[in-house]
Structure formats: structure tokens, C-alpha cells
Amino acid sequence: MATLTLDEIYQLAYQSLRQAGADDANAAAVATTVTHAERDGSASHGLFRIPGYLKSLLSGKVNGNADPQPEHITPVVIRCHGNNGYAPLALQRAIPALAEAAKTYGIAALTLTHSHHFAALWPEVEALAEHDLMGFSCVSYKPVVAPAGGNEALFGTNPIAFAWPRPGRSPLVYDMATAAMAQGEVQIAARDGHSVPLGTGLGPDGELTTDPQDILKGVLLPFGGHKGSAIAMMVELMAGPLVGESLSFETDERDTPDGGPPQGGQFLLAVSPQVMGETDWAARAEGLFSRLEAMEGVRLPGQRRHTLRKDTGSRAVNDSLLADIRQLAPQV
């Protein structure tokens, strides 16, 4: 493992993206997202994603000079056409307008279309919570998850993210796949020879298995059986038809499989407890959190990320990952 400071991580991401064809604004937005993931201990959304970003620039699938312009469809619905670029710049430009609308009207939504999302979802909902808003977001992807009861992939891993503001403190944030396990985790278990819990997925024979190798040849399952499957389906609808974008299977059909992110949609919701609820909304929610924290065995979601964030020192980065990045961006 190599050791890189957060600034070195940012520079590596930024410079390699620039070299592969992204302009300053897009490279900076993606590099910031990647650096924040490394900072918060989410290696799977950090530099690990850079090779995919670079490949999708080099193949011409993604527009590295995208100039997304958010527009109000109504006072409370903002649409951002991603201009075939990456999501981070579009989100950076659109979230202030979303937050402003939600603070004024109590509720607002942002639809991001024609965009390539390849990052964690928590940054955007956390940004909303920093405006004292409740945030919710979801994206679909390409089919890797079978609906409960079935054995054919139809849903993406379809993550949802949720954030609740805690004035004066780090917000409560979670971001989770509606698949039983994220695909990257199954890949890591397969690489390391570990088994996975029964219910994670089906082998190529359509039967439950604890062998991650078999699941990679078969299909993942939603978390939580039929109920989780119903939520994965809701994500398909919200990130697809609701916002005028594709379902996971349609995304797959039009994708250039270059290792980078496909084009799809994203739905974001911002709600103001200040406008909608009563004045004691924050204190009331803290009453729930303190009861949760007092319970043995229970953790508030997102706490680990905020703890790791306090460490401003270096991060360990996989050597072969660095080699992969330098192969794709030789002058970095």
C-alpha cells in the first residue's frame, strides 16, 4: 500500500481526469467527490473509481466538458440536464437552488438526467442536511439484482440515501444499496475466499448460495426479501420514469461497456422540517438519537464516516490501483 495525503489524492484524481479530457470544472468536481470518499473511509467510492472515470472519458462515452445548467420547471422542481457528463458538477450547481426552494416552500425536488453517476450518494443528501433540510435521493444502474421470487437480474443495486439535519452537529446520513450486498463487496469476498450470508444472491442454477463466486455468475438479491424488492422497484421508478430517464434494463441496453458509469437518472428530494413541522423538530429528533445511542449494539448510521473525517492525515492506497491509474493517465 502507498500512503497519500488528501491533497495528493485530490491532485492524482484531478490531474488524471484532466489528462483524459475532462475540463477544469468537471475534473475538480469529480476529484472533490473522490477525495471526500477517501477522507471518509469509503475506499470503494474513492480512487478505486478513477480508472472507470478515465476509461469512460477515453472511450468518448462521457462528456468531460459538460456544462450542466439547472432550470426551474416550477418553483419547487428543478431539472438538471447533465449534458452527458458526470453527476458531481451538475449536483454542485443544482443543489443550492434545490435547497433554496425547499427552504422557501417547505419541499422541493431535483431531477438529474443524461448524467453519469459513479459516486456515493451521501454527499448530496449531506449537503442538503447542512442547509437544515431532510434529504433523500436514489439512483438506478444496470441490472444485477433479481426481484424477490425471481432469478433474473432486472434491478440495479439501486441505492437510497437519507440525511437528517442536526443543527450544530454532523447530520445523520445513510446511503445503502437496496441489494442485499453491494456488488463490490461480493467481488471482494470472492477475491478473499470468504463466504457471504445466505440471501445475498443466487448461483447460476438459480439457487441460494453462500459462495460469492457463484453469485457473481448468477444474480444478487434485494435486501429484506419482498419488502426490500418493493423498495428496489420504487427506486427504478423514481430514478427512471418519474424523472424522465431510463430503467436499469434500458440503461444497460444503451450503455457502452467501457468500465465507466452508464448514463441514467437521479431523483433528489429536500424537505424543510422548519417549514413543515413545529419549532422543536431538532430537539425531538435528538430524543430519538439519544435513545438509539444509549442502546447496546445499536449504532447511528453515518457516525463512522464522520469520525474518520476528523483525521486529516494520509490515507493508504492500493499500489496496483495507482499503477492502473498511471497506465491510463501516463503523464500524471
Next chain:
Amino acid sequence: MATLTLDEIYQLAYQSLRQAGADDANAAAVATTVTHAERDGSASHGLFRIPGYLKSLLSGKVNGNADPQPEHITPVVIRCHGNNGYAPLALQRAIPALAEAAKTYGIAALTLTHSHHFAALWPEVEALAEHDLMGFSCVSYKPVVAPAGGNEALFGTNPIAFAWPRPGRSPLVYDMATAAMAQGEVQIAARDGHSVPLGTGLGPDGELTTDPQDILKGVLLPFGGHKGSAIAMMVELMAGPLVGESLSFETDERDTPDGGPPQGGQFLLAVSPQVMGETDWAARAEGLFSRLEAMEGVRLPGQRRHTLRKDTGSRAVNDSLLADIRQLAPQV
């Protein structure tokens, strides 16, 4: 079992509520909700609830003459103070305004407070879908579910309901507890001597058990482990602090335990795919549904209810339930 026509079911519900002190508007709204549940095969939300409704009127906990008046806080946020009555009349009055706002602005929310919810959630989201809107709603209750990792009840069964409009067809609708199993189902399993799946709940010793008797002395668990628990927590926040109402544990603290529904909050969200998405939103969603329906072993949520609804004939009703109702409302 007795056999009652849907009209007899309505009259039994309406007259018993009237006799226990509800006025015409409230009795009619509750009786309609109860009759629709019986019609759709959801006995646990049908006449089965009437004894609890009657007890809460007779104890004076619920205001049977509530006159809820929805008001716009902003053009897209409607608040309805329930006036300490049952939810159905408040919802009946507020949903048209919610639908109108969502159709005009693309997204809108309704907060229902100081209300007693004792019915299924699907009627309100289905009503939104009939306006060609996507609907989402949730309520909390009293603590019966432990957060994942814990063994003390903190969350209610905290159902969420979701509906997607299908122009020209019955909407897609689901309504599910975020508990692994609804409490009524555990009670029925205990009564009938059946075991329940491991993961449904913990016994009084805090250990997993398949014995529903033990779970009723212990605590239910959320569906889907930590992920389901995160969703149950989201419901606590949405139906509580977000709308200016109590968390499940606060609801319990102020409740009069008379067998009827406690006072709490409800959050409803309505979103227009017509405003937000593109013109082909309906056809695109049908593409997903037809793929789901074509998969062996997969069912679209809500289909069973809509099939049962087509039968306009009589429904079987438990004799001892009828006796209970007639004991509480002797002149019926």
C-alpha cells in the same frame, strides 16, 4: 363465520360508530375505510378494527366530532390538524388539495397531525395515484420494534405505502410494515400454534426465536436487518419531528391504553411524473411492470387486492368479532 354484504359491513361499521359518539361525517369516513379493507381482502384492517375504534370513542380519547380543516402553509405544503379525530375524514378533506398542488407544482406534501390512524395506508396513496400522481406515505405508532442490533422496542411497526399511477388500469400500490412481520400476523401465528421465520423477533431473553408467543413477550425486529432498521428510523423522523408530531415512544407516553389508536402524525408525499418526467413516463413504467409480470415467481404488489375487489358479493366475518362489536354498540 357470518356472511355480510359490503353494504351490511358498511352499515354495521357506520351505525356502531354513530352509537359510540361519532358524528355522521366521521362515522361515514371510517366506515368507508373499513368497508374498502373488507372488500379488498384485508380483514385485519376491516371490521376487526371496529372494537378499537369504539373503545377509543367510549373512553373519550378520540373526538368523534372532529372537524379537521386542511390549510396551506405554502403553495405545496398542506397541514391538516386532525382535531383529535380519526384520520379518514382528515385525509378525505385534505387529499384533493394535495393532489391539486402536486399537479400544479410537480411535488407537494401533506402533514397530518393530532390524528388517530388505525387503518391501512394504501387508500391514501391509491387515491393520489388515481390523480396520476406517485404517492408515498408513512406513519409511526407505539414502540414494538427494536432497532437492528438492539433488543428494546423503540420503533412502531412504522408502515410505508407507495403508489404508482397506471393510466387506464389499477395503480401499482404497496403498503408494508417496516417490521419483519406485522404484529397482528404474529398474534395470529401464536393463536394458531405456528412458528414464524427466524428474524421476526426476539424472545424476552433477547435471543432470536421462531416462537411467536416468545416474540409477543419480547420484541419484533425490523425487516431486512440494519437496512430495514434505517428505513424504520426514517419513518420515525418523517411521521414525527418532520411534521411536528411525536415519535413512537412519545406517542406511547401520552396514550390512554383503551385498545384504540393512539394520536400521532402522518407524512404524505405526492409527485407528478407528468410535470417532472417526460411524456413517456407511463409507457416506460409499463415496460418495467411487464418484465416483472413475465418472471416466474414474481408478483406485482397490490394485484391481489385489486382482483379481490372485483367480487362485489358477500364477505365472511368472524362471529366472535360481530359479538364484540354488538357488545360495544348494543343497539346495532
